[in-house]
Amino acid sequence: MTRTVLVTGGAGYVGSHCCKTFARAGWNVVTLDNLSRGWRDAVRWGPLVEGDVRDPIAVRGTLEKYEPDLVAHFAAFAYVGESVENPAIYYENNTAGTLALLNGMRAAGCRHILFSSTCASYGVPQHIPIDERHPQAPINPYGWSKMIIERMLEDFGRAYGIGSVSLRYFNAAGADPEGEIGERHEPESHAIPLAIEAARRADQPFTILGTDFPTPDGSAIRDYIHVNDLARAHLLAGEMLLERGGTHVFNLGTGVGTSVHELIEAVERVARCKPVVRRGPRRAGDPAKLVASFAKAERELGWQPQHSGIDFIIKTALEWRDRHPPV
Numbered sequence: 001m002t003r004t005v006l007v008t009g010g011a012g013y014v015g016s017h018c019c020k021t022f023a024r025a026g027w028n029v030v031t032l033d034n035l036s037r038g039w040r041d042a043v044r045w046g047p048l049v050e051g052d053v054r055d056p057i058a059v060r061g062t063l064e065k066y067e068p069d070l071v072a073h074f075a076a077f078a079y080v081g082e083s084v085e086n087p088a089i090y091y092e093n094n095t096a097g098t099l100a101l102l103n104g105m106r107a108a109g110c111r112h113i114l115f116s117s118t119c120a121s122y123g124v125p126q127h128i129p130i131d132e133r134h135p136q137a138p139i140n141p142y143g144w145s146k147m148i149i150e151r152m153l154e155d156f157g158r159a160y161g162i163g164s165v166s167l168r169y170f171n172a173a174g175a176d177p178e179g180e181i182g183e184r185h186e187p188e189s190h191a192i193p194l195a196i197e198a199a200r201r202a203d204q205p206f207t208i209l210g211t212d213f214p215t216p217d218g219s220a221i222r223d224y225i226h227v228n229d230l231a232r233a234h235l236l237a238g239e240m241l242l243e244r245g246g247t248h249v250f251n252l253g254t255g256v257g258t259s260v261h262e263l264i265e266a267v268e269r270v271a272r273c274k275p276v277v278r279r280g281p282r283r284a285g286d287p288a289k290l291v292a293s294f295a296k297a298e299r300e301l302g303w304q305p306q307h308s309g310i311d312f313i314i315k316t317a318l319e320w321r322d323r324h325p326p327v
């Protein structure tokens with residue numbers, strides 16, 4: 001029997017890539033998105049229900065109409081800086097939004113959820129690579145807004161039998177290699193799209209935010225993971241959850257760190273053009289180094305990153321950018 005997944009935030013960056021991956025694997029895909037930060041034209045693999053996860057009528061109506069086996073929950077705000085300036089909308093949209101969604105699932109008898117969590121829940125790392133047992137101590141409201149949800153999922157599992165998998169992403173990056181979807185944020189604050197823009201346009205220099213980190217070249221190190229590797233992990237996690245139930249947590253990263261300087265070199269190599277680069281101060285709350293251990297996902301989901309070489313990530317992001325240059 002064909003399975004159905006309800007994807008909240010399916011019009012967004014990671015959500016839309018997951019829709020494609022589930023659809024390719026033979027699932028029915030339904031998107032619930034309020035289009036506040038998503039894109040109508042990114043919803044290509046099933047119907048779009050335009051609605052908000054905080055709206056009990058929209059959630060209940062969608063769950064009852066489509067009877068999904070699984071909810072994949074991406075609908076969230078994800079700008080760390082914005083969360084510091086305006087925490088209310090993060091707790092409202094991310095935390096309260098998930099609570100409303102979970103209550104809708106309870107009422108409709110839907111028992112399985114994949115949750116898009118974050119490495120920001122670890123805060124400043126005590127050791128590298130970061131495994132799932134690393135203490136969680138967020139240093140910004142974005143990280144807290146997501147960590148509270150993980151806690152909620154544990155409690156809802158115990159009390160109401162809602163099975164969940166929280167997937168703690170490191171740095172989602174790259175685009176669909178077939179060019180149908182990609183990263184589109186407004187405003188764009190992420191390093192890879194900005195470095196690519198700098199390679200394409202001399203009037204858009206890239207600023208290295210921090211050159212005095214305790215790292216070999218002084219710039220911050222991140223673990224960039226291709227969005228399609230993330231999407232495949234959701235598919236495997238969903239299949240595991242339907243089979244086994246329970247409450248689970250996995251890191252999704254590559255175990256490989258790339259500094260901002262190395263990122264710029266990679267953009268130069270792939271784009272064959274040197275971006276104009278400036279040096280700037282650190283961004284508040286940016287740790288020096290975040291690198292994942294994905295051993296648990298490998299062991300329990302049989303997952304490994306397959307598309308996350310930095311040059312391939314940049315190649316797919318560049319192709320997407322060139323198909324959709326900013327107007």
Ligand SMILES: O=c1ccn([C@@H]2O[C@H](COP(=O)(O)OP(=O)(O)O[C@H]3O[C@H](CO)[C@H](O)[C@H](O)[C@H]3O)[C@@H](O)[C@H]2O)c(=O)[nH]1
Pocket residue numbers: 078079080118119120170171172189190191192194206207208209210220221222260283286
């Ligand atoms: O113009 C820029 C933008 C970024 N950076 C640097 O590049 C690295 C990556 O920055 P991104 O903004 O691309 O990613 P972050 O690691 O800050 O953010 C990621 O992790 C966050 C949690 O920590 C959120 O989950 C967020 O959505 C996700 O993209 C950081 O060291 C940042 O300081 C620059 O040097 N210049």
